[in-house]
Amino acid sequence: MTARGYEGVAAAVPVTVPYARRTEHNVHWWFGRALSELVRQSGIGKDEIDGLITASYTLRPDTAVSLTEYFGLTVRWLEDLPMGGASGPIALRHAARAVEAGDAEVVACLPADVLGGDAFGSLMENYSSFSRDGAMPYGEAGPNLPFALITQNYMERTGATREEFGRICIAERHNGAAFPHALLKKPLTMEEYLAARPIAEPLHLYDCVMPCSGAEAFLVMREDRAKSRKLPYARILAGIERHNAFPEDGVQISGGWPVERDALYQAAGLGPGDMAFLQAYDDYPVIVMFQLEGLGFCPAGEAPAFVRETDFTADGGGLPLNTGGGQLSLGQAGAVGGFVGLTEGLRQVTGQALGIQVANADVGLVSGYGTVNFDRGLCSSAVILTRGEGA
Amino acid sequence: MTADTLRLPHCQACQRSHWPPREICPHCLGETVTWQPADGGGQVMATATLHHSLSPDFAPHMPLHVATVALDCGVRAIVFVAGGALKNGTRVIVTPGRGPSGQEALVATPGAAR
Numbered sequence: 001m002t003a004r005g006y007e008g009v010a011a012a013v014p015v016t017v018p019y020a021r022r023t024e025h026n027v028h029w030w031f032g033r034a035l036s037e038l039v040r041q042s043g044i045g046k047d048e049i050d051g052l053i054t055a056s057y058t059l060r061p062d063t064a065v066s067l068t069e070y071f072g073l074t075v076r077w078l079e080d081l082p083m084g085g086a087s088g089p090i091a092l093r094h095a096a097r098a099v100e101a102g103d104a105e106v107v108a109c110l111p112a113d114v115l116g117g118d119a120f121g122s123l124m125e126n127y128s129s130f131s132r133d134g135a136m137p138y139g140e141a142g143p144n145l146p147f148a149l150i151t152q153n154y155m156e157r158t159g160a161t162r163e164e165f166g167r168i169c170i171a172e173r174h175n176g177a178a179f180p181h182a183l184l185k186k187p188l189t190m191e192e193y194l195a196a197r198p199i200a201e202p203l204h205l206y207d208c209v210m211p212c213s214g215a216e217a218f219l220v221m222r223e224d225r226a227k228s229r230k231l232p233y234a235r236i237l238a239g240i241e242r243h244n245a246f247p248e249d250g251v252q253i254s255g256g257w258p259v260e261r262d263a264l265y266q267a268a269g270l271g272p273g274d275m276a277f278l279q280a281y282d283d284y285p286v287i288v289m290f291q292l293e294g295l296g297f298c299p300a301g302e303a304p305a306f307v308r309e310t311d312f313t314a315d316g317g318g319l320p321l322n323t324g325g326g327q328l329s330l331g332q333a334g335a336v337g338g339f340v341g342l343t344e345g346l347r348q349v350t351g352q353a354l355g356i357q358v359a360n361a362d363v364g365l366v367s368g369y370g371t372v373n374f375d376r377g378l379c380s381s382a383v384i385l386t387r388g389e390g391a
Numbered sequence: 392m393t394a395d396t397l398r399l400p401h402c403q404a405c406q407r408s409h410w411p412p413r414e415i416c417p418h419c420l421g422e423t424v425t426w427q428p429a430d431g432g433g434q435v436m437a438t439a440t441l442h443h444s445l446s447p448d449f450a451p452h453m454p455l456h457v458a459t460v461a462l463d464c465g466v467r468a469i470v471f472v473a474g475g476a477l478k479n480g481t482r483v484i485v486t487p488g489r490g491p492s493g494q495e496a497l498v499a500t501p502g503a504a505r
Contacts, residue, residue: 121445134411139455148439201440250436250461
């Protein structure tokens with residue numbers, strides 16, 4: 001299979017609404033803050049937005065449809081993504097195709113979730129029927145158990161050590177210390193990482209993201225509109241998604257990226273060595289290793305060695321990884337976590353970093369992963385972004 | 392057959408089992424799925440030890456030993472491990488049992504090779 005690029009399409013106006021561990025607001029407020037920031041920062045009126053794509057676990061019983069009425073939006077293209085951590089790159093590729101085809105002129109991509117306090121537990125208890133029947137009866141309503149099993153199997157197969165996972169977490173915290181919206185800004189040392197209390201062995205405290213509330217947003221439109229509004233924008237060179245890849249694997253050892261990787265790089269005319277940064281989904285560090293392997297930065301099973309040899313800090317001259325600190329620094333606001341890498345990637349290629357700006361960030365890769373329906377994340381996605389004119 | 396016998400959803404069209412339970416067979420999309428006795432023999436693929444749980448049912452019972460088991464009948468399941476942690480590759484017998492707070496659950500016990 002080959003992938004096709006997105007002609008004449010711009011992604012612009014990356015917004016991160018500052019996250020909170022506790023919020024008195026409902027999720028609609030978080031959506032509204034993201035939407036009003038899009039309008040304020042772009043100068044594009046609410047009445048010009050004719051497409052909307054949302055992602056949220058806590059919007060129920062409401063949906064994307066409800067939000068059109070809530071915010072007084074009249075749209076002709078509307079989508080609601082249930083792909084969790086994979087939803088950011090998927091939102092971009094769906095919206096970009098709609099704009100390229102002329103089905104919409106300006107699409108607002110909006111995720112928001114409210115997950116402080118008890119909300120996280122109740123979400124997890126109602127996450128999926130397979131999780132309810134096949135995973136929750138075994139001690140934990142939530143992702144720690146499946147990811148402990150995935151991590152333990154990966155460590156056995158590859159010889160990966162806790163120190164190698166720690167290197168990822170520590171580099172992300174370094175990047176997050178400079179990012180104004182990160183909830184966890186304190187630098188992390190290897191001693192602290194290794195001494196953390198066990199949560200679901202082999203996972204310990206700093207391997208796990210912190211549930212919180214938040215929202216992200218960006219706009220997709222034609223390049224000529226972005227230029228006429230003088231908006232710095234990114235072009236999308238390629239995008240892929242793949243769901244329920246390798247169902248025969250007894251324990252997950254890869255996402256869906258290996259199936260789509262050649263199509264992704266072929267469409268972009270580039271390879272992994274051309275990427276100025278990688279924004280990888282980081283709910284747990286083992287999943288970052290899956291992406292390093294699956295997206296071709298190193299061979300399958302060799303991420304531990306690659307991690308030992310690579311500087312992942314945004315200003316270290318190696319492979320800048322999760323340059324805004326990732327979810328391990330920001331916290332995880334449900335499905336919003338699937339957009340953290342995308343808004344950060346858009347800021348990097350347009351030279352608008354809020355924290356550390358990667359040098360020569362002309363092209364970069366953003367990857368997503370998510371939705372643990374039973375014992376593994378089923379959804380994988382990735383997009384390659386490049387600097388547009390005027391950025 | 393005794394109460395200890397593992398029972399799994401089994402497709403009458405393609406004669407394959409699956410897990411977690413479905414009304415439609417994921418292999419052939421057959422509609423006649425019945426619960427029937429299955430071979431509980433299998434092998435540990437991965438293990439975890441829980442020290443923390445969001446669930447008040449489980450929180451008083453930490454730590455809990457859990458494993459992914461590949462059953463010889465071709466399905467994989469998350470199970471409790473009886474009697475402490477096991478190594479990957481250990482042969483086990485999976486039977487219906489009870490979790491620490493009394494709820495129904497699959498439990499793996501170390502067992503002889505098939």
